[in-house]
Amino acid sequence: MEALAIAWRFSTRKLRVIIRPIQKVFGFSVIRDTSSQKIIDLSTYLTETDTKISELPKSYRDLFKNDSDIDDELFVNTSNNIHNLKKVYEAWAEGVSTNAAIIGERGSGKSTLIHTFQKTLPEDLNILNVNIEYSTWKEEQALSFLSAQFDIKDVKRPETLVRAINDQKESRVVFIEGLQNLYLRNINGFDALEILWLVISETKENIFWVVSCSRYAWDFLSKAKGVETHFTHLFYTDLVSDEQMFEVIMSRHDKSAYRLLFEPDESTRKSRAYRKRLHKPAEAQEYLKKEFFNRLTEISKGNISVAILLWLRSIKKVEGRTITILPFNSADIESLDLLTSEVLFVLASLLLHDSLRVAELCRVMNISLSESRVLLSRLKSRGILLESNGLYRVNQLVFRQVIRMLKKRNIVH
Amino acid sequence: MKYFKYLLFLTVMIVISPDVSAQDSTSVAEQDSTSGSLIDINPQISRIEDLISTSKVVGIIFVLIFTFLLNRVLVFLLVRLAENQVAYRLLVKRTIPFLNVILWSFAIFFIISGIIDPPIETVLAVGASVGIAVGFAAQDILKNIFGGFIIILDSPFQVGDKIEIDDHYGEVTEIGLRSTRIVTPDDSLVSIPNADIVNNSVSNSNSSALYCQVVTSIYLPVHTDLDEAKEIAYKAAISSRYVYMNKPVLVLVENKALDHNFVVLLKIKAYVLDIRYEFLLKSEITELILTELNKRGILAEEEMEKPNNIK
Numbered sequence: 001m002e003a004l005a006i007a008w009r010f011s012t013r014k015l016r017v018i019i020r021p022i023q024k025v026f027g028f029s030v031i032r033d034t035s036s037q038k039i040i041d042l043s044t045y046l047t048e049t050d051t052k053i054s055e056l057p058k059s060y061r062d063l064f065k066n067d068s069d070i071d072d073e074l075f076v077n078t079s080n081n082i083h084n085l086k087k088v089y090e091a092w093a094e095g096v097s098t099n100a101a102i103i104g105e106r107g108s109g110k111s112t113l114i115h116t117f118q119k120t121l122p123e124d125l126n127i128l129n130v131n132i133e134y135s136t137w138k139e140e141q142a143l144s145f146l147s148a149q150f151d152i153k154d155v156k157r158p159e160t161l162v163r164a165i166n167d168q169k170e171s172r173v174v175f176i177e178g179l180q181n182l183y184l185r186n187i188n189g190f191d192a193l194e195i196l197w198l199v200i201s202e203t204k205e206n207i208f209w210v211v212s213c214s215r216y217a218w219d220f221l222s223k224a225k226g227v228e229t230h231f232t233h234l235f236y237t238d239l240v241s242d243e244q245m246f247e248v249i250m251s252r253h254d255k256s257a258y259r260l261l262f263e264p265d266e267s268t269r270k271s272r273a274y275r276k277r278l279h280k281p282a283e284a285q286e287y288l289k290k291e292f293f294n295r296l297t298e299i300s301k302g303n304i305s306v307a308i309l310l311w312l313r314s315i316k317k318v319e320g321r322t323i324t325i326l327p328f329n330s331a332d333i334e335s336l337d338l339l340t341s342e343v344l345f346v347l348a349s350l351l352l353h354d355s356l357r358v359a360e361l362c363r364v365m366n367i368s369l370s371e372s373r374v375l376l377s378r379l380k381s382r383g384i385l386l387e388s389n390g391l392y393r394v395n396q397l398v399f400r401q402v403i404r405m406l407k408k409r410n411i412v413h
Numbered sequence: 414m415k416y417f418k419y420l421l422f423l424t425v426m427i428v429i430s431p432d433v434s435a436q437d438s439t440s441v442a443e444q445d446s447t448s449g450s451l452i453d454i455n456p457q458i459s460r461i462e463d464l465i466s467t468s469k470v471v472g473i474i475f476v477l478i479f480t481f482l483l484n485r486v487l488v489f490l491l492v493r494l495a496e497n498q499v500a501y502r503l504l505v506k507r508t509i510p511f512l513n514v515i516l517w518s519f520a521i522f523f524i525i526s527g528i529i530d531p532p533i534e535t536v537l538a539v540g541a542s543v544g545i546a547v548g549f550a551a552q553d554i555l556k557n558i559f560g561g562f563i564i565i566l567d568s569p570f571q572v573g574d575k576i577e578i579d580d581h582y583g584e585v586t587e588i589g590l591r592s593t594r595i596v597t598p599d600d601s602l603v604s605i606p607n608a609d610i611v612n613n614s615v616s617n618s619n620s621s622a623l624y625c626q627v628v629t630s631i632y633l634p635v636h637t638d639l640d641e642a643k644e645i646a647y648k649a650a651i652s653s654r655y656v657y658m659n660k661p662v663l664v665l666v667e668n669k670a671l672d673h674n675f676v677v678l679l680k681i682k683a684y685v686l687d688i689r690y691e692f693l694l695k696s697e698i699t700e701l702i703l704t705e706l707n708k709r710g711i712l713a714e715e716e717m718e719k720p721n722n723i724k
Contacts, residue, residue: 026493187648187701223658224651345654365654366697409499410623410686413659 045329046383046395053312060323063252064308075116076244076251076304078109081235085117085210088233089173092208099200099209101179101228103218104237106354107305107396110212113237114175117210126172134391135353135360137184142192146199158195162202173208180217180354186363190225197230216351216412240302246293248304249311258323262288263316265327292327299400309396333401338378346375347394347402348411350385355393465529472528480520487512495573499687503621507571510588514565553608554591560607561590569610575618575625575688578605584688598692618691624657624684627691629698631679632671637711639666642679645709649701650683655694660684 053061077083085100092098102110118127130149136142139158147155152164182192200209211231213221215238221227228234240248253260262285268274277284292314300307316326333339349364350356356364362372376392379385384402385392394402406412488509495505525531531539548555565588570576574585576595581603583595592604619625629650633642643664650662660683667678681702685694706712 026490026497185652185654187645187652187705189652190648220658224662348654364652366701410657413657 108238132178179213
């Protein structure tokens with residue numbers, strides 16, 4: 001009788017393992033009675049990330065700081081970008097009107113590339129760093145912002161700005177970071193970009209322009225306004241290979257004095273490949289490390305900041321000089337009940353602009369201010385969005401999942 | 414599906430009928446005169462009983478119910494799958510008519526060869542009889558059924574496509590054997606006989622792709638600054654969240670005569686990312702353009718009231 005009960009329990013458990021993925025594909029609620037618990041778990045997981053990371057030793061956290069000004073030895077030169085950028089600069093210095101655009105997902109290392117490249121430039125060169133942090137899409141906003149950067153006063157028209165810049169007769173390198181903030185997907189939201197195109201095309205003899213833009217904004221602007229035609233050379237920072245991603249994490253970790261201990265998750269523990277290595281701990285650790293990085297590179301898909309965040313989030317505990325790593329669960333946002341078509345369009349808008357304020361979202365979506373506020377705050381409360389200084393952006397922990405979901409629904413391409 | 418049932422019923426009746434009718438014609442004439450003819454009927458009846466016994470009828474009913482339920486379950490699962498996997502929605506949905514035909518064909522084949530199991534002569538006789546009987550009695554139905562087969566095989570459209578036939582425009586929800594059902598923008602379900610579809614021209618907006626072209630028309634006064642109007646129209650189209658950016662947005666200008674006045678017709682051709690947002694895209698583009706034109710005073714009343722009479 002007992003054997004029968006065991007067999008029954010075993011077979012139902014096995015059956016459940018087979019049926020669950022099928023239920024998911026067909027869109028049936030997997031376990032109806034615990035779905036609310038699942039949502040709470042996901043929200044908690046997403047919102048408590050900062051707290052979890054802040055509990056880690058400061059020296060270790062500092063090594064993984066999301067800072068563009070990192071040590072040269074920690075910089076991973078994707079696709080030999082530094083060398084190629086240098087060649088483009090040298091061509092400009094020799095009188096060829098070149099310029100460059102750096103494209104990549106948020107957190108993929110665009111700013112790091114710019115800062116590292118700056119270090120290679122001659123010290124006496126006049127360099128201007130322009131960081132567009134907030135949405136600047138109106139003509140007058142753009143004129144006043146750009147004229148302030150070039151220290152020019154009383155500019156009312158783009159032509160005046162161009163003339164004033166050319167009158168300065170000074171060779172310089174201008175780095176503009178955050179091109180995605182120079183437009184708004186709105187009928188009147190492209191004026192600032194048009195001013196910048198005019199300024200770039202009229203001043204490229206005296207100025208070597210390097211502009212950085214986030215991947216999805218670039219893709220949109222390329223299809224809508226042919227943005228790539230304004231640049232002679234394009235560089236991509238989010239084409240990091242699996243080996244380079246491993247290097248990014250391990251080069252930082254190796255600078256610490258901590259020892260790594262990988263723990264298996266439930267499915268790995270049951271796997272035959274792991275069990276047969278159990279009697280050789282070193283081999284088992286190597287296997288777990290390989291499995292972990294396979295998963296990390298698959299989810300981060302070339303985005304360094306996502307990989308770093310997931311790495312830090314995977315730290316289970318720090319005991320003495322040992323850091324225990326437990327494989328992370330990729331947050332499954334598709335089963336959330338709040339993903340209406342309206343919400344999907346909000347997420348798509350945020351991807352196209354990197355970050356938006358309430359008032360900007362209502363212009364992009366052509367909805368009222370209150371609707372915009374409700375939509376953003378609902379997503380924030382679930383941990384899908386993060387807010388800082390009134391700017392909303394997609395949580396890096398679900399960044400990849402959001403992109404995958406929007407692509408699946410043909411909203412982002 | 415129900416026509417298969419009718420066909421099956423007819424088949425069963427005809428399986429019985431050749432012998433019975435042959436017998437009828439002779440036996441009725443001889444009924445009064447020859448009492449021994451009743452003895453001749455008995456073997457015929459026993460043959461009929463052999464062909465259609467109670468157990469066979471129960472078997473047939475069971476197969477029909479099973480096929481019906483299996484069909485319903487599979488269609489339900491496919492629809493769920495299609496709605497959950499948006500990128501493959503149309504691909505999954507287009508398999509449903511094929512599944513219908515295959516399932517019912519198997520069921521009929523199984524009933525005839527596995528349950529009734531008539532001799533080959535009977536099958537041939539039935540085939541001929543069904544041909545004639547159905548040909549005369551159910552010409553229209555047959556036309557529609559053949560039309561259904563042609564639609565499934567020729568595939569001028571699939572389930573999920575947006576099509577226009579005669580005055581009806583809408584999303585195809587079902588390709589049946591007798592008729593095709595479309596849902597119009599007003600949410601009306603229109604059943605169009607398949608024979609009509611085969612004999613008429615059909616316009617397919619998306620040809621099984623998730624996106625389709627949407628043309629928005631805006632009429633403007635003839636003195637409008639066309640460069641400005643075209644720029645507004647283009648920006649309105651690319652600003653809409655429903656627009657599919659992998660396809661180009663085009664703004665075309667036409668000169669039209671409307672109520673004896675010349676007007677400019679602005680045609681904005683953009684693709685929608687999912688055919689379900691077709692009317693939302695059209696509405697949003699129109700709204701954005703008109704709001705901007707009004708804001709810039711291009712549609713001011715005095716401008717509109719300047720008629721340009723055709724001479």
